[in-house]
Amino acid sequence: MFPVPLPERRDLTPEEVAAITRILGDDSVVVAKDDLQPYAHDWTEDFVLYPALAARPRSTAEVARLVAYCNERRIPVTPQGGRTCLTGGAIPLAGGVALSLERMNRILEIDASNLVAIVEPGVITQTLHEAVEELGLYYPPDPASRGSCTLGGNLAENAGGPHSAKYGVTGKWVLGLEAVMADGSVMTTGGKTRKDVAGYDLTALLVGSEGTLAVITKAWLRLIPKPKVSATLLAPFPTLESAARCVAEIHRQGLVPSACEFVDKPCVDVSSKRKGVAVPFPDAEARLLFDFDGAEDAEVERDLVRAGEIATACGALEVLLATDEARRRVLWDVRRGIGEAVRDLGPSAELDLGVPRTEFVPLVSALRRIAGEWGFGAVAFGHAADGNLHVHLYREGGGSVDAGRFAEAIAAIYAETARLGGTVAAEHGVGFTSREHLHLCRPPAYRAALLAIKRALDPNGILNPGKVLTS
Numbered sequence: 001m002f003p004v005p006l007p008e009r010r011d012l013t014p015e016e017v018a019a020i021t022r023i024l025g026d027d028s029v030v031v032a033k034d035d036l037q038p039y040a041h042d043w044t045e046d047f048v049l050y051p052a053l054a055a056r057p058r059s060t061a062e063v064a065r066l067v068a069y070c071n072e073r074r075i076p077v078t079p080q081g082g083r084t085c086l087t088g089g090a091i092p093l094a095g096g097v098a099l100s101l102e103r104m105n106r107i108l109e110i111d112a113s114n115l116v117a118i119v120e121p122g123v124i125t126q127t128l129h130e131a132v133e134e135l136g137l138y139y140p141p142d143p144a145s146r147g148s149c150t151l152g153g154n155l156a157e158n159a160g161g162p163h164s165a166k167y168g169v170t171g172k173w174v175l176g177l178e179a180v181m182a183d184g185s186v187m188t189t190g191g192k193t194r195k196d197v198a199g200y201d202l203t204a205l206l207v208g209s210e211g212t213l214a215v216i217t218k219a220w221l222r223l224i225p226k227p228k229v230s231a232t233l234l235a236p237f238p239t240l241e242s243a244a245r246c247v248a249e250i251h252r253q254g255l256v257p258s259a260c261e262f263v264d265k266p267c268v269d270v271s272s273k274r275k276g277v278a279v280p281f282p283d284a285e286a287r288l289l290f291d292f293d294g295a296e297d298a299e300v301e302r303d304l305v306r307a308g309e310i311a312t313a314c315g316a317l318e319v320l321l322a323t324d325e326a327r328r329r330v331l332w333d334v335r336r337g338i339g340e341a342v343r344d345l346g347p348s349a350e351l352d353l354g355v356p357r358t359e360f361v362p363l364v365s366a367l368r369r370i371a372g373e374w375g376f377g378a379v380a381f382g383h384a385a386d387g388n389l390h391v392h393l394y395r396e397g398g399g400s401v402d403a404g405r406f407a408e409a410i411a412a413i414y415a416e417t418a419r420l421g422g423t424v425a426a427e428h429g430v431g432f433t434s435r436e437h438l439h440l441c442r443p444p445a446y447r448a449a450l451l452a453i454k455r456a457l458d459p460n461g462i463l464n465p466g467k468v469l470t471s
């Protein structure tokens with residue numbers, strides 16, 4: 001059952017299907033129910049809603065003509081990339097057209113002199129990583145879904161990932177965008193020029209707009225030389241508090257880990273079980289996983305040793321270090337498997353909370369208490385340096401979930417997050433699953449500004465209706 005009121009469904013008339021087919025060509029239009037199945041869901045729980053038609057354009061010009069037509073006919077358009085969204089952003093809540101950017105998947109240029117990549121939105125994130133790394137370059141944003149999510153989706157969600165601890169989220173890496181606006185016009189917001197403050201920052205406005213303001217059709221992304229050396233440190237801790245102390249102390253002492261991941265014991269249990277691997281100190285309440293990178297062996301080694309000393313002083317049960325790729329992969333293996341493994345726990349909801357770093361452990365303790373009070377289980381992992389906690393709330397022992405109780409437990413966790421000074425959407429966007437809770441972290445004036453922007457840029461409300469905003 002959907003936790004929010006759905007916008008009115010819009011089906012297409014045969015004439016509209018024929019018109020869209022004339023715009024895009026037969027092979028770019030999907031209407032058969034069986035073939036529409038992939039376009040009816042993303043990774044958000046088990047929510048499914050079919051679009052009336054899926055469109056798979058090959059160029060900006062095709063997107064522009066399609067969106068102009070949909071605007072004229074008031075047909076809802078839901079942009080889609082890799083459909084890995086965890087807040088329902090890519091689900092076509094109002095039917096209409098699912099606009100998949102999957103075939104606009106070319107890396108148009110990698111300019112090593114200006115350190116810029118120009119890409120289409122359907123490029124899989126890992127594909128760009130591999131292409132630039134072959135040239136000794138680096139594009140840091142690395143959502144854990146990087147093998148299946150797209151750059152367009154990352155831009156629309158302002159996605160983060162483990163290495164945003166040092167390098168920040170996607171928005172920090174964008175120099176300019178090309179976007180199709182709701183009326184079908186094409187706007188460019190920047191390009192290869194690195195410093196450019198002419199006018200309001202519309203690049204920043206579109207980044208994180210979750211497909212509700214425009215369809216991103218091209219991006220100019222900033223690159224850096226690839227750090228020559230990377231190393232990993234894994235430390236299990238007997239208590240949540242000792243792990244939190246370690247995160248604070250590492251940063252207080254001026255170390256800048258490129259990743260700083262937190263995993264609680266239940267997450268380790270479910271992920272290691274799924275993978276069939278044993279972990280050292282299985283009873284440890286919390287584990288921290290740090291990456292350090294840099295230009296020189298000596299620099300990274302110094303940071304690694306210092307971080308190990310700090311972890312030990314904070315009570316780590318052991319400190320495991322890895323400098324070669326194969327061993328680093330082993331240390332990361334259980335962490336990387338969590339996103340999929342937690343789904344084995346049964347009917348569930350994913351929350352993506354952000355709090356000041358110091359409130360990380362109070363949040364973990366509170367969410368366990370709240371989940372328990374409502375008869376649910378909760379596991380938590382996330383990007384500790386960013387105070388970003390992914391919570392998986394589930395019905396212990398499986399079985400059907402009382403949707404009302406589930407919603408109440410979720411509301412209580414969101415309220416506690418807000419009380420701790422946090423946000424209901426740290427990196428996964430608002431979509432529709434966090435929509436009703438936006439008021440907890442954004443005041444009325446902010447929400448009024450969001451609505452005014454939406455109405456100015458999409459007066460007919462065709463772009464991704466039902467997401468981010470309540471009206």
Ligand SMILES: Cc1cc2nc3c(=O)[nH]c(=O)nc-3n(C[C@H](O)[C@H](O)[C@H](O)COP(=O)(O)OP(=O)(O)OC[C@H]3O[C@@H](n4cnc5c(N)ncnc54)[C@H](O)[C@@H]3O)c2cc1C
Nearest residue numbers: 081082083084085089144150152153154156160211216339
């Ligand atoms: C296992 C797993 C791990 C994950 N790990 C992370 C993580 O570490 N960090 C993180 O931030 N997220 C993570 N995510 C969430 C998700 O992968 C990201 O939000 C990602 O950015 C979505 O990209 P996508 O291509 O799949 O977009 P989709 O799911 O297809 O769409 C996401 C949103 O973007 C909009 N959109 C897509 N393309 C465009 C476009 N071209 N123009 C305008 N709007 C568009 C859609 O309408 C929708 O609102 C994870 C998800 C999974 C399943």
